[in-house]
Amino acid sequence: MLKNKSIFIGGIWHETNTFSNKKTYIKDFKSYQWLENKNLIKQSNNTNTEIGGFLDIFDQKGFKVVPSLFAAAVPSGIVTKKTFLKIVKKLISYLNRDQIDGVALALHGALVVENIGLPEYFLINEIKKKLKKNIPIVATFDLHANLSFELFQICDMLIGYDTFPHIDMRNRGNEAALHLCEIIKSRKRPEKYFNKLPILTVPQMQSTNESPMKEIMKSVFNSEQKNEISSISVSPGFPYSDIKDLGLTVIGYGSKLNVLIRECDKLTDQIMLNKKKFTPQILTINDLQTELLNFKKLKKPIIITDPSDNVGGGALGNNTEILEILLKNKLSGTIVIWAPYLKEKIYKGNFFDDYIVSSFPNKGTKLIKIKGNIIFNQLNFSYNRDGLYMTGQRVNMGNVLVIKTKFNLKIILTENRVMPFDDKHIKVFGIDPINEDIIVTKSGSAWKIGFGEIAKTVLNIDTDGICSSNVKKIIYSNKYIKKYWPLNE
Numbered sequence: 022m023l024k025n026k027s028i029f030i031g032g033i034w035h036e037t038n039t040f041s042n043k044k045t046y047i048k049d050f051k052s053y054q055w056l057e058n059k060n061l062i063k064q065s066n067n068t069n070t071e072i073g074g075f076l077d078i079f080d081q082k083g084f085k086v087v088p089s090l091f092a093a094a095v096p097s098g099i100v101t102k103k104t105f106l107k108i109v110k111k112l113i114s115y116l117n118r119d120q121i122d123g124v125a126l127a128l129h130g131a132l133v134v135e136n137i138g139l140p141e142y143f144l145i146n147e148i149k150k151k152l153k154k155n156i157p158i159v160a161t162f163d164l165h166a167n168l169s170f171e172l173f174q175i176c177d178m179l180i181g182y183d184t185f186p187h188i189d190m191r192n193r194g195n196e197a198a199l200h201l202c203e204i205i206k207s208r209k210r211p212e213k214y215f216n217k218l219p220i221l222t223v224p225q226m227q228s229t230n231e232s233p234m235k236e237i238m239k240s241v242f243n244s245e246q247k248n249e250i251s252s253i254s255v256s257p258g259f260p261y262s263d264i265k266d267l268g269l270t271v272i273g274y275g276s277k278l279n280v281l282i283r284e285c286d287k288l289t290d291q292i293m294l295n296k297k298k299f300t301p302q303i304l305t306i307n308d309l310q311t312e313l314l315n316f317k318k319l320k321k322p323i324i325i326t327d328p329s330d331n332v333g334g335g336a337l338g339n340n341t342e343i344l345e346i347l348l349k350n351k352l353s354g355t356i357v358i359w360a361p362y363l364k365e366k367i368y369k370g371n372f373f374d375d376y377i378v379s380s381f382p383n384k385g386t387k388l389i390k391i392k393g394n395i396i397f398n399q400l401n402f403s404y405n406r407d408g409l410y411m412t413g414q415r416v417n418m419g420n421v422l423v424i425k426t427k428f429n430l431k432i433i434l435t436e437n438r439v440m441p442f443d444d445k446h447i448k449v450f451g452i453d454p455i456n457e458d459i460i461v462t463k464s465g466s467a468w469k470i471g472f473g474e475i476a477k478t479v480l481n482i483d484t485d486g487i488c489s490s491n492v493k494k495i496i497y498s499n500k501y502i503k504k505y506w507p508l509n510e
């Protein structure tokens with residue numbers, strides 16, 4: 022009876038940092054992920070992505086999949102209205118009203134668009150207009166979603182990632198697809214519950230392998246064991262966004278509302294009681310200088326994180342404060358710096374003797390002199406992810422130049438911004454992370470997938486960037502956010 026059902030799939034994925042000046046345009050989606058029509062199936066099959074997860078289940082069930090568009094851009098500033106409407110128009114152009122029995126979407130949940138209040142809600146509303154009545158819609162979302170009640174209401178089920186660093190995209194795609202099949206089969210929607218908590222947490226403290234998220238997720242899984250509970254998701258959220266729906270969200274679905282409320286409220290109490298465990302430990306740039314006086318004694322590899330310049334959180338990835346310390350102290354290691362000028366500026370020969378550009382949100386730009394051998398130089402370079410993050414996904418780094426100084430500091434300049442969610446983005450240049458003295462990573466927690474196991478010393482540094490782990494540095498325009506922990510302390 023379930024055979025011959027048709028499922029419409031697609032999605033839009035962007036974590037928008039509204040404090041970034043770098044607006045997000047259609048070219049940013051096209052240069053990262055733009056999978057359309059049959060290509061969406063071809064490129065997503067057998068990948069650790071939400072769409073890959075949808076396809077596993079719909080294939081198994083013998084459903085017909087109607088692919089549309091999945092567009093994703095590396096986290097950055099607000100998405101222009103024109104860009105968003107173009108994506109929505111393209112996505113729904115694949116919708117044929119009479120054919121569709123269910124919809125599965127891969128969303129992020131932290132998308133912000135100019136002059137469109139709730140863009141993900143807007144997209145689903147547009148899809149709904151083109152569907153027959155009562156067609157179920159499920160969607161996946163990132164653990165960094167700033168979920169709105171409106172998005173929660175318009176979807177029959179929302180299934181969030183359970184992991185950070187994110188490694189369960191395919192599993193959550195499987196889960197969402199299975200729930201969609203169940204809703205189609207039973208023609209029954211689950212009961213649902215939404216709870217927003219007034220706390221702001223930062224990526225550095227949201228790892229689900231560490232306290233307090235580890236214990237929180239354990240409670241989630243315990244609750245999900247109950248027969249009456251279908252799914253519970255906790256989204257700590259993304260604080261670098263000046264919108265009304267900030268805060269940590271607990272959402273759940275199940276067959277009995279009273280059990281669902283009881284389990285979600287229990288979880289809420291646990292989170293509120295333990296909120297102080299989300300307080301990050303961060304060092305200043307001066308502290309780093311002091312720590313590195315002991316460079317010889319520090320166990321290697323030393324991972325220096327720069328969460329303020331977190332590329333995966335929408336920062337530019339070209340802050341050079343840490344690089345300058347390494348240069349000054351002639352320390353060996355590896356650092357990746359975003360260098361958009363490589364698009365026009367083509368380097369020839371084996372030696373680099375030039376300036377690289379660093380930008381700071383409050384101090385403008387700065388030029389840093391670099392001298393060294395060019396050990397890698399390629400135009401339009403890309404690689405396939407083979408780590409646990411979005412395994413199988415293609416990443417386009419653009420033009421790439423790798424410079425090695427006399428004291429073995431490798432500076433990887435990339436035309437496109439690259440999220441350090443795997444170790445392959447440095448391994449492809451012949452750099453073996455285990456042999457490095459220092460690896461600088463512009464990331465909050467996601468670096469742990471690639472380098473967590475080899476890290477012997479970790480130094481988290483608070484540089485001048487828009488993703489600081491100190492949320493008290495952020496100026497929110499919504500006054501009520503000041504009542505959120507830790508801003509109310």
Ligand SMILES: [Zn+2]
Binds near residue numbers: 163164165187
């Ligand atoms: Zn995320």
